[in-house]
Amino acid sequence: MEGDTGRAAHRGNRHRRSEEARQAVLHATDDLLAERGFAGLTIEGIAARAGVAKQTIYRWWPSKTEILMDAFTDDAVQHLTPPDSGDLGEDLRIHLRNLAEFLTTSDAGTVFRALAGQAQHDPEVATRLRTDHLGKQRERDRLPLQRALDRGELPPETDIDFLVDQLVGPIHYRALVTGEPVPKEFTDRLVAHVLR
Amino acid sequence: MEGDTGRAAHRGNRHRRSEEARQAVLHATDDLLAERGFAGLTIEGIAARAGVAKQTIYRWWPSKTEILMDAFTDDAVQHLTPPDSGDLGEDLRIHLRNLAEFLTTSDAGTVFRALAGQAQHDPEVATRLRTDHLGKQRERDRLPLQRALDRGELPPETDIDFLVDQLVGPIHYRALVTGEPVPKEFTDRLVAHVLR
């Protein structure tokens, strides 16, 4: 069985996709987003910068935002895994600090903000973003609380999702809506208030 | 009779701006945003729908988002003035409920989400949105807490802005980022947690 499917998979794909072109596109996208912003990000610009044909981009990515999704996944993502120190407060303070830095200062955060912005205009982007990124990130955000719950540090009836909303909501609000900075004092205070 | 012809006379109005054209543009913008989304919102489309020349739009609005800002201000906004019942909890519960409904179900909320999305791509839009809308809204959001503080219902060292971030942050987070619904239970619970 494996033999057959193995051969069939090769039947129409003799030399496969150029990883070189893929990387060039993703890097060019990152660079142009940083240099010119989302409005100045065009397929033609990416192609020119990457030294790649437009058709190669259209062959592998259905839209500009899908390139960003790819660049986002490739670039960053797992920066946002919370630590496991055994101390809930400590874990949350570090995790929220990382989240705040990711959202407000990192390159990957710039890509995320662009995607979140585009999600307001295009339901498909919203769905992709939620399916591919936010779901997993919610799992990671829950981890310290879940572990504390398992350790008996939190009352058994604790609604972890509600706590996560309370913790990450204000940070996203500042990063995406008001544009205010998100300093350590802010994130630490959030942890303090939420844990009583 | 003078009234009617008086309004009609404004159509070919010279020397001062045609209010008729202004309204037609704003309504056409609202309609097209609802029908086709932000991506399908073009100056040409608005002009055609409004029965107005493109030049008329460019004469009075510097950009597409400024039209949206205008439509937004015209349309709604003041839905979000909190009540003053004398009971802080009651005021906040009602206010947050209104905010949630505004963000997730109202037409004006759709415009706001589009503007917030565009603000991720264009710093100028971000600035305009914060200056013209968010600053005033923050004032309104602070009102119940400020009044409670003045009444001595809250400790004098209370950081009202921090409380506001904790209250409205998670609501914006759901509305703009995760796309989850924001039911009454959620907003009520936020109030309960924030007031101890």
Next chain:
Amino acid sequence: MEGDTGRAAHRGNRHRRSEEARQAVLHATDDLLAERGFAGLTIEGIAARAGVAKQTIYRWWPSKTEILMDAFTDDAVQHLTPPDSGDLGEDLRIHLRNLAEFLTTSDAGTVFRALAGQAQHDPEVATRLRTDHLGKQRERDRLPLQRALDRGELPPETDIDFLVDQLVGPIHYRALVTGEPVPKEFTDRLVAHVLR
């Protein structure tokens, strides 16, 4: 009636077509055809050379060959009106000589050969070419013979169209098919043979 149609004609055409752009396109087309041949004649190239936007070309001409038809009509055409000396042989010798030079050496002849070539590939071009040019040219080709017939120089049962085919057919054959030169001896001899 004239008043109404006159006003209606202006209703949707307040500043009308730019004659400057039209001329620039036609000249650029001529130049590029001469420099690069039909294969190297692109809409983008014409636009660039003419200093005109592609959209302006698409607004006024449905296809590349229509530009050529325009350039052709503008450029030349009436070079091919036969003289009227009162002597049939003389008139025909001069006319065929002009025709041969038009087809083999003139710029307009280059355009005509390109159009005739394209007519082999595209029935619509063939129809346009025949309707707009060849019909009128046939009339001009018939003139000397018709006048001779009217003067009684030719038998009344003469089939003028057949004589025209015999006179211009071999010239087109050489110009378009074999590519041989068409010297004066050849055209004079054709006249001699056809007139007995």
Next chain:
Amino acid sequence: MEGDTGRAAHRGNRHRRSEEARQAVLHATDDLLAERGFAGLTIEGIAARAGVAKQTIYRWWPSKTEILMDAFTDDAVQHLTPPDSGDLGEDLRIHLRNLAEFLTTSDAGTVFRALAGQAQHDPEVATRLRTDHLGKQRERDRLPLQRALDRGELPPETDIDFLVDQLVGPIHYRALVTGEPVPKEFTDRLVAHVLR
């Protein structure tokens, strides 16, 4: 069945060209020219229709028109060898009739017209067409007249090439330029006029 697989064995033929692929390309070219016209004739289309790789086409034919030249030579051509009845008038009438039918109604004639059209745009095609086809055809066209000259049926000073131009010129003119039909009466009359 073995016969079939025997032919199929050529499919993966190494060391010599696959006749199967060659035929498939030529037939696909004919079909597509008939179905879609010259404008719709693409290498990709031919390859797809023939079930052949593009590379196989580029390996064996330098250009699209060379495929047409091949298809042309393969298909027809020798339809245009004049008869030798011993009667010049009879030979010419039959030959011109065949020529007229070839040009206006046969499949090979369609290919020829396409090539003649392309020859107007591309000097290389013109050269190839004249070298490979028109030269030989001129020889065939001369045959009846040369034989009549040898038989003493024509004056010794007869310019055979000029007679050929007078005979075939008008037919090509109608077929390629005016698009008029070329009936038997027309070709017979040409013979009558040229032989005095």
Next chain:
DNA sequence: AAGTAATCGAGACGGTACGTCAAGTCTTCCT
């Protein structure tokens, strides 16, 4: 019998031009 070499199908690649859409500027005519 195993290797070598030519050719096949498939299809990805960098390009060029296509024809379309919308942007923002402009000019003209009308009121």
Next chain:
DNA sequence: AGGAAGACTTGACGTACCGTCTCGATTACTT
């Protein structure tokens, strides 16, 4: 002077083919 109409330049869109290339498979000629 404002407004409707719409032509203008510009630039990006997404598509179609171009001609080149590499891949893995197939089979005829070596040796």
